[in-house]
Amino acid sequence: MLIRPPSETWLAAPPRTRAPSHLIPWLTDPSSLTARIRARCEHVSVNLLSQGLASAVPDEATLLGLRPGERVWVREVLLLADGRPVVFARTLLPRGHVRGAWNLFHGFGARPLGAALFADRAISRAPLACARLDARDARYHRVRAALAAHAPSELVPREVWGRRSLFHRHHRALMVSEFFLPAIFDLPRCPTR
Structure with a gap:
């Protein structure tokens, strides 16, 4: 198993000396990433890569308050802008949270999760x-x-x-991590619509 060295941690803000300046707005904007991409292309789609039980990596387990190696529901997708992959997203949901607060998790398939997360007033987002x-x-x-x-x-x-953050619904957490792929930089800077 690959483990991050202690010096490589998740930070509240990207270090400006290391993060590419054109990436900082993508890393720090707390609004819906799907909506931001949709405003810059003709068509956004989701390619479902996997969904099922898997182990969280150590820093994910720590953030979610899980035991090391504890299995969680993991959904991995590619967000496509006009057919090109621009984001790899990984969503983790502790098994105990699947029923009740997050029962909607199983029905998403190839639909963006972001629209539901930002539309539900019962959901709050922790800082990125x-x-x-x-x-x-x-x-x-x-x-x-x-x-x-x-x-x-x-x-x-x-x-x-x-970037990643926790979303809470009825005191139950779901973690969303979004990793930016090179094609994200080919999207227009200004909305096309």
């Missing part, structure tokens, strides 16, 4: 955190594999930046 992942992190390899399988002509980066 961001991190840079590289080959020392298992999630980085998931991102690389998804990009290579679904867009073989796309350049696979040596590192990926991501």
Whole structure:
């Protein structure tokens, strides 16, 4: 199992000396990422990569208050803008939260989760955190594999930046992590609509 060294942690704000300046707005905007992408392209779609029980990585388990290696519901998707993958998203839901507060989780399939999260007034969002992942992190390899399988002509980066936060509904947490792929920078800076 790949484990991050202690110096590579999730931060409340991206370090301006290390994060590309054109990425900082994507990392720090607390609004719906799906809506932001939708405003910059003709069509947003979701490619469901996997959904089922899996183990959380150590920093995810810590944030969710889980025991190391505890299995959770994990949903991994690619967000596509006009057919190009721009974001790899990973959602984790503790097994005990599947029924009740987050029973909607199973019905999403290839639909964006963001629209539901931002439309439900019972859901609150914790502050964003961001991190840079590289080959020392298992999630980085998931991102690389998804990009290579679904867009073989796309350049696979040596590192990926991501953001994550907890969403709470009736005191039950769901974690969403979003990792930015190179094609995100090809989207227009200003909304097209």
